Amino acid sequence: MIEFSNINKAFQEKVVLKNVSGIFTQGICNLIIGASGTGKSVLLKSLVGLIKPDSGSIKYDGREFTNIDNHLKQDIRRDIGMLFQGGALFDSKTVEQNVMFPLDMLTKMSKEEKYDRVNYCLQRVGLENVNHLMPSQISGGMQKRVGIARAFAMNSKYLYCDEPNSGLDPQTSIRIDNLIKDITHEFNITTVVVTHDMNSVLEIGEHVIFMYKGEKVYDGTKADILDTDVTSLQDFLFANKLIREMKAHK
Amino acid sequence: MKSFGKYLILISTLFVRRERFGVYVKLVVDEAISVGYNSIFIVVIVSSFIGAVTAVQTGYNLVSDLIPVSVIGTIVRDMTILELAPTIISVVLAGKVGSNIAGHLGTMRITEQIDAFEVMGINSASYLILPKILACMIMFPMLIIIAGFLSIYGGFLAGTLTGALTEQEYISGIRSGFQEYNIWFALIKSLVFAFIISSISAFNGYFTKGGALEVGQSSTTAVTNSCIAVLLADFLLAKLLL
Numbered sequence: 001m002i003e004f005s006n007i008n009k010a011f012q013e014k015v016v017l018k019n020v021s022g023i024f025t026q027g028i029c030n031l032i033i034g035a036s037g038t039g040k041s042v043l044l045k046s047l048v049g050l051i052k053p054d055s056g057s058i059k060y061d062g063r064e065f066t067n068i069d070n071h072l073k074q075d076i077r078r079d080i081g082m083l084f085q086g087g088a089l090f091d092s093k094t095v096e097q098n099v100m101f102p103l104d105m106l107t108k109m110s111k112e113e114k115y116d117r118v119n120y121c122l123q124r125v126g127l128e129n130v131n132h133l134m135p136s137q138i139s140g141g142m143q144k145r146v147g148i149a150r151a152f153a154m155n156s157k158y159l160y161c162d163e164p165n166s167g168l169d170p171q172t173s174i175r176i177d178n179l180i181k182d183i184t185h186e187f188n189i190t191t192v193v194v195t196h197d198m199n200s201v202l203e204i205g206e207h208v209i210f211m212y213k214g215e216k217v218y219d220g221t222k223a224d225i226l227d228t229d230v231t232s233l234q235d236f237l238f239a240n241k242l243i244r245e246m247k248a249h250k
Numbered sequence: 251m252k253s254f255g256k257y258l259i260l261i262s263t264l265f266v267r268r269e270r271f272g273v274y275v276k277l278v279v280d281e282a283i284s285v286g287y288n289s290i291f292i293v294v295i296v297s298s299f300i301g302a303v304t305a306v307q308t309g310y311n312l313v314s315d316l317i318p319v320s321v322i323g324t325i326v327r328d329m330t331i332l333e334l335a336p337t338i339i340s341v342v343l344a345g346k347v348g349s350n351i352a353g354h355l356g357t358m359r360i361t362e363q364i365d366a367f368e369v370m371g372i373n374s375a376s377y378l379i380l381p382k383i384l385a386c387m388i389m390f391p392m393l394i395i396i397a398g399f400l401s402i403y404g405g406f407l408a409g410t411l412t413g414a415l416t417e418q419e420y421i422s423g424i425r426s427g428f429q430e431y432n433i434w435f436a437l438i439k440s441l442v443f444a445f446i447i448s449s450i451s452a453f454n455g456y457f458t459k460g461g462a463l464e465v466g467q468s469s470t471t472a473v474t475n476s477c478i479a480v481l482l483a484d485f486l487l488a489k490l491l492l
Contacts, residue, residue, distance in 0.1 A: 048369050070267060077371035088362040102370050105269060160369075 001026050002047065002158060002190055007056035009042055016042045017053070018214045026157075026190045029181055029204040033195055034211035035236055040194045041162060043211065047192065048080055048160055049073060060158065078106055081151030083161040083180075087143035089135040089150070095122070096131035099150045106154060121149040125179060141172035145179065152183060159184065161193040165200060177203040198237065201225070210236065257453045264380045267373040274381055281385030289346050289393060296342050297397035300334045301326055301404030309414035319415040323423020326405035328432070335398040336436045337484050340443035343390065344476040348451035351382055352472035355455030356465035364456070379452040383445060390444035391437050398436065435491055442483055447476045 002024040009017040016039045024030040032040045045051040047058055049065065058065040060076050089098050099118045103109055109117065122128065125145040135143055144164060151159055161180060165173035181204040184191040193200065201208060201222060208225055210218035212232040218225070228234060268274075308322045355378060358364050367374035402424060409415050415423075454472035458464050 045365075050365050050368060074267065074371040077369060080369055082366070082369045084362040084366060086361055088366040090363055090366070091357075091361070105273070105372055106370065154370075 001061055002192070003057075003059045004047060005057050007043065007046055007058070008054045009039075009046060009051065010054060016214050017046070020056075020211075020214075020216050022209055022216060022219055024190055024192050025207060027185065027188045028191070028206040029184050030190070030192045030207045030209070031195060031201060031205040032192065032209045032211060033201055033205075033236070035196060038211040039214040040196075040211050044160060044162055044192065044194045048082060049077060078154065079157040081154065081156030081159045083144065083147045083151050083159070083164055085163040085166050087135070087140070087147045089143055089146055091135050094132050094134055095127070095138065095146050098135070098146055099153050102150065102154045117153060118149075121153045122146070124152075124183070125149045126175075141168050141176065144168065144172075144176050148176075148179060148183065152187065152189070155187070157189060159189045159191045161191070161195075163195060163197075164193060165195065165197050170199070173197065173199065174203060180204060212236075256457070257450070260375055260379070260453055260456065261449060263373065263375045264383070265376070268376050268380075269372065273377075274384070277377075277381035278384045278388070281381045282389050285347055285382075285385050286389040286392065288350075289343060289389075290396070292342060292346055293339055293393050293397050294400055297335060297339060297400040298404035300338060300397075301330060301401030301406075302408035304329055304334065304401075305405035305409040305414065306412060309409060309412070318419070318423075320419040320423035320426065322409055322415055323405070323420040324426050325423075326409075327402055327424040327428070330398050330401040330405070331432045331436050333484075335401055336394050336439040336443065337480065339394055339397045340390065340440065340447065340480050341477050343393070343443075344447045344451075344480060345473050347386060348447045348472050348476045349469040351448060351451040352455035352458075352469040353465055355379070355452055356458035356468040359456065359458045360461055360465060375456065379449070379456065382452055383448040386444040386448035387441055390447075391440045394436060394440040435487075438491065439484065439487055442487060443480050446479045446483055450476045450479055 003022075005021040007017050007020040008015075020039075020043060032043060034040050042051060046053045046056075053066065056066065060079070063072075063076055065073065065076055089095075090101065093101065096118055099121055100114055103114045103117060107114075118131075122131065125148050127142060127145055127149070130138055130142065130146075135146070138146070148161075159180070164176050164180060168176065177200050180191060180193065183189065193204065195201070205222040205225075208218070208220060208222060209216055210230070210233045218228060218230050218233045220228075225233070225237065228237070304326045305322055308325045309319070312319060312321065355364070358378070364374045364378070367377060406417070406420050409420050410417050451472035454468045454475065455465075458468040
């Protein structure tokens, strides 16, 4: 479980996050949604420690993450896996080396154990016979899947995904979404997905937070979201024709 | 001043939260091969011509019969060891190696690869920058030694082939009044320049913000700043050590 309370962040004069609080529950897909520039990615980067919030508290299963010593922060970070928007695969390493990298750096596993783990992770995301290819030699969707394999190679307790479907075709997007959902349930991970893709919300959104102008204006489930009376969320949701039709048929 | 402070903080972070020693050995070897092997061609070309041009121009300026032509060898040797090999080659390497370092780190930054290291709990600065600095500090002195030999040999070829002086006169010139300390001075300079070029380029690349355009700007800034810093350090070292 990830708890965060009263997170504030401003870049010079521009306030990006205003008193944002919430809880992300273990074993489900938690979504942060909102239009571009509403603070979703800043919130995500604050949660993983890439951006230091101006104030507020973040706790991982009760362990304080803000304002602690770097060594303690490092321990928590080793439980975190993250899928970046562009995959962020190390372009000088092969697919296999990318997935093996956290195991090489952070574990004392034997070579055989590492290879077994890498092969298992790659198989689990549906990738075989790509071990020796470079990231530039595989498609965007495959890069995302390698990114997921790398993110959970360390048996991460927390999985963050930043816009996992950006730049992907609808079919591949659904495949990535389902993969994230399956992995979350199978390994009982606390998963947090930042997206503005309504298909993802409908596909995997078990718990949804909606951000608007740096504030959290909705916190609920996918089932309740269509009945929301929050105007900004309605504007966001019903910009999508499919959602309008769903609402009409409900 | 703000950038300089940021640079010093970056350098200090290279030595905290380091990874295992063995991790760095492989990285330093890989980087050293990349720096050395990829730079050897340009070093050979530049240094050979530097020596050749120095010999020809010194011969052109020697108009007095009172000065023996063997002085050409002496001048090529001293200019090569004291200045041309360490400084000019370092400036050339600032363009070659410096832009490569800044471009590589800048690209890693904008494609979130550096963020990926941080999320894993790995000190990205130490993992990515320290091996590059160490590799440059190992390879630059070697490249400077090669450049020194080739520059003096280039002077020999140019001097003898143009008929400015004989082989014996050139060899006599380069042996005359040789001071071993000058070699040490050149090596100290190459070490300092290696640190300056690699760290400044890494600094510019590591803090790149934006996209492809900014990566290009970082590379340009890295080369410009490295060259200025090398020339400044060259003057300071000459004042301090000679």
